[in-house]
Amino acid sequence: MMSYTKKYIITGAPGTGKTTLLEALKVEGYPCMDEVSRKVIKQEQQNDSNGTPWQDLSKFTELVFKAFVDELNGNPQATFTDRSPLDLIAYHLVEGMPIPLLLERFPYLDKFSKKAFFAPTWPNIFEPDEQRQQTFNYCMELEKALLTVHLEKGFEMITLPKDNVPVRVTFVRKFINNSET
Numbered sequence: 001m002m003s004y005t006k007k008y009i010i011t012g013a014p015g016t017g018k019t020t021l022l023e024a025l026k027v028e029g030y031p032c033m034d035e036v037s038r039k040v041i042k043q044e045q046q047n048d049s050n051g052t053p054w055q056d057l058s059k060f061t062e063l064v065f066k067a068f069v070d071e072l073n074g075n076p077q078a079t080f081t082d083r084s085p086l087d088l089i090a091y092h093l094v095e096g097m098p099i100p101l102l103l104e105r106f107p108y109l110d111k112f113s114k115k116a117f118f119a120p121t122w123p124n125i126f127e128p129d130e131q132r133q134q135t136f137n138y139c140m141e142l143e144k145a146l147l148t149v150h151l152e153k154g155f156e157m158i159t160l161p162k163d164n165v166p167v168r169v170t171f172v173r174k175f176i177n178n179s180e181t
Helices: 018-027 036-046 057-073 086-095 136-152 165-180
Strands: 008-011 080-082 115-118 156-159
Touching: 008 018, 008 086, 008 136, 018 080, 018 165, 036 057, 057 086, 086 136, 115 136, 115 165, 136 156
Parallel strands: 008 080, 008 115, 115 156
Antiparallel strands: none
């Protein structure tokens, strides 16, 4: 039977340095799951389809959830994941939409470490792009929803420092090492 590693979630609003941190952690030798939502957005844009969070959040949720579960099942040894389906719940809260049952019923604490890393919204590094079209103010609202959702689902949030990538990597590495002892 293949062993399964509970993954540490790295969450935060768009443009908070999550993916950059994950890339640096990969260099350090940590196996990581890449962000699924950006892949979905790119694919939807290339296909001239509307499955993006700002066009059709329900379709986006279905696409991201399926892709995330596939990636999760195909990557049992990953230590970190760039976001989780909890982020989709936060988007629904911000938009005032009902939470899909597939998100409510997902066994989060069975799949992820109870401690999750939170990348705070930080104007010094926030930059919209083709796949990140949200405004800074929207990201601030989403940040509140992300924190609420994770806390309600039983996660302990570990806030990353608003600092450069090497400082963030050191922070995460020290936390992981201290948690394992």
